[in-house]
Amino acid sequence: MHWADFTAERLRNERGEHQVACSGITPSGEFHIGHLREILSAEMIHRACLDAGLDSRYIFIVDSMDPLRRVYSFLSPEYERYIGCPLAFIPAPDSDGNPDPEAGSYADHFLSPFLEALGQIGVFPEVIMNHETYTNGEFADKIHSAIEQADAIREIIESISGRELDENWFPYKPLGSDGSMDGVTVTGYEHPFVHWTDRHGESGSADIRKADGKLPWRIDWAARWGIHGVTCEPAGKDHGAAGGSFDTGLPICRLLGSEPPSKMVYEWIQVKGAGPMSSSSGNTIGPVEALSLVPPEIVRYLIAGSKMNRHIDFDTGSALFQMADEYERLVANPPDSEAEDLSKRQKVAAVTNRGAMKLSQVERGADPADSLGGVSFRHLSMLAQIKSSDEDVWASMRASGHLTGEPNESLSQRLTRMRNWIGSIHFPEDARIHIHKTISAEARAELSDEQRVFLDHLKNWLIELQYWHEPDIDATIREVARQYKIGGRGAYIALYWVLLGRNHGPKASALLFEIGRESVIELLDS
Template identity: 50%
Template structure:
């Protein structure tokens, strides 16, 4: 059983109607680490709906949270906005300065591109701006209950978190006359007002039903569960730690007459070699940046194929190719009836197939759609090769038709994949090891390697091998199967190990020891262009 189906099974015991919630503070640029939470919610929602339940995905935007500091991407002009709710401060311009002419606020500035990325991933949540919920009085009852029972709340926080709570503490953060939540001391509670005094001795009061303040995080979170009827919520592992905010929230929500949601703790997505992504430290790959190079179904697959508690390392290099090809492999298993479970399968194999099919099912951009098994046989790595050696898309399709990898016109999903592939190749993320430069003559490095081998093995085998290939290439049918046979058969005939033969040819054609499937690469090069560096290599050996 796929992990999302297991969560749905647990939710079914609670009833047929569910709200799966995600919550994020839009304090800076979103990264693909944030995508894990919302896509995990979407996957669980789909699993519930597939099981006959009625589930919705609610994305709670913590827009009333304050700006906590001047982040590296902000100008020092933002110092004056520290402590102000995010929805009440201007967004940064291109230089990081407050843009006072902008039509949208700071929170919307950072949220909107993220929502755009979610839509591209097939995620369409209901948005709930937290400041609007406070303005409309939805949190008034919860605030009143926590304030009236502040001593009980303090006791729970102390016992579970281990942190002492001051005797004069109140579970509410008011907003002062200057618009900031910083520098205020709550002095009392006179329903419906929280009384306070600022650092300059000015006294004031905040109405708990009109967004003149907010609940602190450990009270705000369970209040959201009660207000929105949340039944399941994925959240980062820090909240799930012993003494963490989920531990306190599950007890505090009972004050509000509600039950805690089923928790789904998840691990971070890490950027390979750089650790967990963080907006505040600017260690990020943005969601739109990622989707510019990664097909949305592959990004969803990255999340659907890993249980939430397993950390994910996001790699835009060679691992991306491996992940994409694993996705295509699972797609074929999903579509092939002969691969489905049968009586001879072991319990472990049945379980594995169910998990694989679930991973593909939830990776689809369109819910409950059978994955589109593209009517071509080109692997992700083969498409990477074609995109580099053929500059226009039509020549890529022609090549695929000629090799039997495509029938007729390419499906939209393949056109989209090639577009992102070209973006990837031209980006900083494309691995140097996968870059292809087709050589028309032997490079200096390859020449040196060729001469060293000739000195070590003065039996003329290398020259005879290359000459045989040139002769065959000039007359053979120009397709990868024929070329592959020639490469391997002549290597055996000349007592050259296959690995050594491939290294020789990779050096001649690419100027390095490795590359994509060699025969497929050569078949894509015009015949004379493939022969030219071999002839050059023969000239080098003849002159040695």
């Protein structure tokens, strides 16, 4: 059983027929694709719940009440005055990183393109802005309860996390006279007001029924589980580690009168060869950039095809070919979990793989075959490099039998992303195709006498070939190699040297078909 389906069944047994899957994000700057693990994990569990007949919601909580913690590299020094202020209440940066009061809020500025990117991979959550939950007074009861039980919460945090809280710690952080939470000291509480003094010597009162302040993170997280009835929220291993905010959140949530979700921890996505993604370290690939390069079903398969407790290496280089190959093999030959000759382990694998394939579709319930558009990722890579216009690609695909009529939206988007990938720094150099017009001196030096004989006879056979179709070209290459006892590997290496100036390349028969008979003969004749 796929991990999402297994989780859905567990949730039914633990919490009944009504489920709320949740994920969230702090809109403090550009997002990286590592954030998608939590989001897609929650969304896939939500889909699995729906498939199991459960009443399920998927909510996405934006931590818009979180403060600006520092002046990031993309911000001007003018943002220094906003440190400690909620992201929803400070202006968005302009193109130079300066605060722009006319550009909306900082939180919305970074959130909007991210939500658009989520839509491209079929994620359409119910978005909840946390500052609005505070503004609407939905946190008020939880805040009052937390203040009334401050000593018990302090004991929970200190005993579980192993760290000692400051003597002035208070389970609520009011905004001071400058709108910042930094340098504010609580001086008293008279429901519903928290009294304070700030670093400027000003005094005031925060109304817990409004967005005049917020709960500290460990309490905020626990409180929102109860406010929104969350039954499932995957957490990264930083929050899910022993003594982390998930461990403290469980008893705090119960203390505040609600039942928390069961603990569920996922491993991080890592940039291949560079370690975990991190916005602060700059070791990132943004989801907007990634989705301009990678087909959305491949991004979903990256998550759906991996167990939650295993880290994922994300690679927009050569490994993308391997991932696409794996997905395409799965779609082309879906495993039959009912086959009688399968062992128990093979049946489990078949069910798991079918689940991954189902959850990889952008649209829930869509036919996986539609995502391929009738052509493999590798073949499209070759066409996009050889053919300068999209219409030439479609014409070639019609001639080869890969396309009938006009391309569908999925195929058109695949070609667009392929061209973006080829034009980016991420495309692997050894996959770039430059067709030679004549046989280079380097290629001639690499060819053996047997390979020269093979190429000379192949040219004659190709001249006489009745139909210039890929299967016929492939059969001809094999037959000439057999007759002249060169062996398949030697034959293909000879062709690659002549065509590309190296000893490897895409499928040779497909390459010859696309180049065309006349150009191939001219090249072999040179």
